[in-house]
Amino acid sequence: MALTRREFLKNSAASAAAAAIGVSLFANQSVFASETVWHKSVCRYCGVGCGVMLGVEGGKPVAVKGDTKNTINKGLLCVKGFYLHKVITGKDRLLKPLIRKNDKLVEASWDEAMELVAAKFKESIEANGPDSVAFYGSGQAETEETYVANKLFKGHIGTNNMEGNPRLCMASAVGGYLTTFGADEPVGSYDDLDHAEMFFLIGSNTAESHPVLYDRLVARKKANPSTKIVAIDPRKTPTNKIIDLHLQVKPGYDLAVMHAIAKVLIEEGYTDEKFISDSVNFSNGKEPITYEEYKTFLKKFTPEYASEQAGIPAEDIVKAAKLFGQTSRVVSMWTMGVNQRIAGVWLNNLIHNLHLLTGKLGKPGSDSLSLTGQPNACGGVREGGGLCHLLPAHRKVAKEAHRQQIADIWNVPVTNIQPKPGKHTMAMFDAISKGEIKNLYVMCTNPAHSLPNLNKYLQGMKDCFMVVAESFHPTETSKIADVVLPAAFWGEKEGVYGCTERRSQYMPKALKPQGEARWDADILIDLAKRLGHGKNFEHFKSAEDIWNEYLKCTKGKDMDLTGAPYSRLKEVRGLRWPVPSVDHPGTTHRFVEGDPLFPKDKAEGRRMYFYGKPDGKAVIFARPDKGPAEPVDAEYPIAMMTGRVLEHFHTSTMTGQVPQLVRAVPKPYVEVHPDDAKKIGLTDRGMAKVITRRGELELMVKLSDRPLPGNVFLPWHWPEKLSNLLTNDVFDPGSKEPEYKVCACKVEKA
Numbered sequence: 080m081a082l083t084r085r086e087f088l089k090n091s092a093a094s095a096a097a098a099a100i101g102v103s104l105f106a107n108q109s110v111f112a113s114e115t116v117w118h119k120s121v122c123r124y125c126g127v128g129c130g131v132m133l134g135v136e137g138g139k140p141v142a143v144k145g146d147t148k149n150t151i152n153k154g155l156l157c158v159k160g161f162y163l164h165k166v167i168t169g170k171d172r173l174l175k176p177l178i179r180k181n182d183k184l185v186e187a188s189w190d191e192a193m194e195l196v197a198a199k200f201k202e203s204i205e206a207n208g209p210d211s212v213a214f215y216g217s218g219q220a221e222t223e224e225t226y227v228a229n230k231l232f233k234g235h236i237g238t239n240n241m242e243g244n245p246r247l248c249m250a251s252a253v254g255g256y257l258t259t260f261g262a263d264e265p266v267g268s269y270d271d272l273d274h275a276e277m278f279f280l281i282g283s284n285t286a287e288s289h290p291v292l293y294d295r296l297v298a299r300k301k302a303n304p305s306t307k308i309v310a311i312d313p314r315k316t317p318t319n320k321i322i323d324l325h326l327q328v329k330p331g332y333d334l335a336v337m338h339a340i341a342k343v344l345i346e347e348g349y350t351d352e353k354f355i356s357d358s359v360n361f362s363n364g365k366e367p368i369t370y371e372e373y374k375t376f377l378k379k380f381t382p383e384y385a386s387e388q389a390g391i392p393a394e395d396i397v398k399a400a401k402l403f404g405q406t407s408r409v410v411s412m413w414t415m416g417v418n419q420r421i422a423g424v425w426l427n428n429l430i431h432n433l434h435l436l437t438g439k440l441g442k443p444g445s446d447s448l449s450l451t452g453q454p455n456a457c458g459g460v461r462e463g464g465g466l467c468h469l470l471p472a473h474r475k476v477a478k479e480a481h482r483q484q485i486a487d488i489w490n491v492p493v494t495n496i497q498p499k500p501g502k503h504t505m506a507m508f509d510a511i512s513k514g515e516i517k518n519l520y521v522m523c524t525n526p527a528h529s530l531p532n533l534n535k536y537l538q539g540m541k542d543c544f545m546v547v548a549e550s551f552h553p554t555e556t557s558k559i560a561d562v563v564l565p566a567a568f569w570g571e572k573e574g575v576y577g578c579t580e581r582r583s584q585y586m587p588k589a590l591k592p593q594g595e596a597r598w599d600a601d602i603l604i605d606l607a608k609r610l611g612h613g614k615n616f617e618h619f620k621s622a623e624d625i626w627n628e629y630l631k632c633t634k635g636k637d638m639d640l641t642g643a644p645y646s647r648l649k650e651v652r653g654l655r656w657p658v659p660s661v662d663h664p665g666t667t668h669r670f671v672e673g674d675p676l677f678p679k680d681k682a683e684g685r686r687m688y689f690y691g692k693p694d695g696k697a698v699i700f701a702r703p704d705k706g707p708a709e710p711v712d713a714e715y716p717i718a719m720m721t722g723r724v725l726e727h728f729h730t731s732t733m734t735g736q737v738p739q740l741v742r743a744v745p746k747p748y749v750e751v752h753p754d755d756a757k758k759i760g761l762t763d764r765g766m767a768k769v770i771t772r773r774g775e776l777e778l779m780v781k782l783s784d785r786p787l788p789g790n791v792f793l794p795w796h797w798p799e800k801l802s803n804l805l806t807n808d809v810f811d812p813g814s815k816e817p818e819y820k821v822c823a824c825k826v827e828k829a
């Protein structure tokens with residue numbers, strides 16, 4: 080599909096959405112007063128990591144524009160980024176601490192609030208042990224903030240009950256990278272988007288969830304009209320505007336399709352046999368198998384079998400496979416449609432399989448690139464070790480040497496760090512519901528909106544002593560907290576975000592925090608002091624001090640960032656690790672020559688050496704196909720899918736502050752196919768009741784042919800109608816990530 084400039088602009092997600100609400104996303108500097116001071120920063124929203132310039136006039140945020148020097152977005156922003164400055168002064172900014180008295184949240188001084196928090200934590204730790212308290216953080220917190228929390232909870236309080244919301248969005252991608260390549264995070268980078276000849280999108284509504292990357296696909300297609308885009312998605316989305324082939328699968332039934340594509344690739348001779356023999360092992364998930372045994376495993380997965388499973392034409396599967404095989408450079412991209420699944424890790428493995436079979440990896444224009452939902456899920460939580468089994472810089476609590484290395488940096492006895500992983504997110508909230516965890520500190524996230532099957536967990540959150548550090552109030556979580564601490568927001572604090580492509584970028588403090596808001600790291604250091612652990616935190620006088628200590632943790636690791644001190648990050652538009660020295664340019668492709676960790680001596684002529692694996696070989700997995708945990712049945716005959724819209728971000732805590740975005744998509748709704756609506760007696764803009772085994776919601780109906788008959792779609796952004804009262808909390812046994820994406824429901828006229 081060749082695109083003219085006119086079509087390019089029409090198809091651009093960012094410009095289409097901007098036009099809808101009447102703005103230009105390429106902000107023109109001339110419209111701003113000469114006193115406007117522009118600060119180079121990074122977008123606060125999604126994991127794309129767009130560079131932004133924050134305009135400040137007289138100490139107030141007046142505008143945001145795209146950073147033209149940032150190679151990620153080259154000046155372009157989506158509507159969310161464009162209005163980011165409005166969030167800073169949003170109507171719900173929390174300006175003073177709140178504590179619960181007589182069942183009401185009332186204003187308090189910082190000292191009163193912090194004394195209460197410290198007393199409650201101390202009391203619980205002394206009476207019930209360190210595992211009676213927990214921390215729940217965020218892929219939107221800065222790396223420095225997560226680092227301080229990690230040091231306090233794992234190293235000083237002595238509990239590994241420390242999690243972050245990336246568990247709910249990225250954990251399956253982590254599991255996929257670790258099992259396949261032996262190391263987390265992508266092999267390639269965004270640079271590959273400019274060289275790819277085919278994009279293979281699966282479970283990704285790129286146009287709405289990662290709009291600026293979508294615009295890069297549009298641009299690529301314009302520059303190179305023969306570029307093909309194939310999408311596997313159970314729903315038609317705005318991304319369809321530029322795709323060449325849509326495999327509209329039944330929700331939750333795409334594993335067989337991926338195997339069928341692999342089978343066609345092998346049978347049609349599209350494999351790279353030298354690459355396979357040099358760099359690939361095979362496994363059935365329990366033990367090694369041979370290439371021949373893998374081929375035998377694939378016998379069952381004919382295009383016809385996959386077609387039956389997924390409800391799509393067999394010839395489309397063959398077509399997709401041939402496009403993958405015939406095109407020399409392929410980038411696969413996926414996100415929550417793959418990760419938020421009972422078989423999320425396995426599906427990640429199956430995507431990597433296609434790249435390993437064809438050798439389309441580790442060279443310009445080819446990569447299997449997991450797209451990240453939050454701006455610092457990769458940086459703070461994955462790399463920073465903000466999950467219950469991790470320590471900073473891709474270390475594990477279970478490994479004695481790792482505990483020792485971190486204990487030395489934290490200046491604590493190694494025995495302070497427990498060797499047993501703490502409770503993962505769903506287990507943590509389950510333990511809260513059972514009263515086993517009595518105190519919870521929540522930073523920069525909104526679990527009373529974002530957890531699945533909320534009816535099961537809300538009471539526990541109300542009953543435990545919950546502290547919420549947050550820039551906005553009310554949120555569903557702050558409303559039920561015992562203490563709410565006003566946190567400084569983006570632009571009011573400095574720190575680092577690490578985005579999808581291993582790039583760490585610096586954000587400056589350009590403004591004074593609103594009201595009495597304080598930087599999250601500062602609040603945590605205050606808590607550390609009040610708990611008697613001040614000695615190992617008092618040298619943190621600035622964000623740079625924390626970053627410098629964190630850099631010590633990364634030295635010599637696969638995610639070496641020692642070449643990225645603040646002095647350098649302030650000048651450049653981010654650096655992609657490994658970046659082991661200040662004169663190193665950063666790494667666009669891992670496991671190949673040019674990666675500073677590539678072991679030439681061991682590689683012995685191999686193009687790629689996956690140094691996270693003992694023999695340097697990645698793994699192709701023969702995973703069984705597995706449908707959703709809750710298939711449709713006679714009682715609940717409709718598949719319910721959840722997802723996002725372009726104008727809102729997650730629980731809309733931030734986008735809800737921007738009138739233009741609220742007006743663009745003001746209300747919750749359910750998308751229903753007209754055929755189903757006719758059968759049920761629903762009309763456009765009428766009301767429907769959506770019922771699952773866990774709850775029910777009355778929602779406005781939007782008739783749409785985006786879902787297939789038999790499926791409905793709910794965006795999850797609005798607090799007044801929580802789609803998570805309906806979603807299933809069953810999780811992938813490997814990644815512990817819940818299956819938000821699909822469950823069974825029935826729909827009635829309300």
Ligand code: SF4
Pocket residue numbers: 122123124125126127128129152155156157158159160161289290291292
């Ligand atoms: Fe921000 Fe993501 Fe939009 Fe870029 S694409 S401006 S990072 S929300």
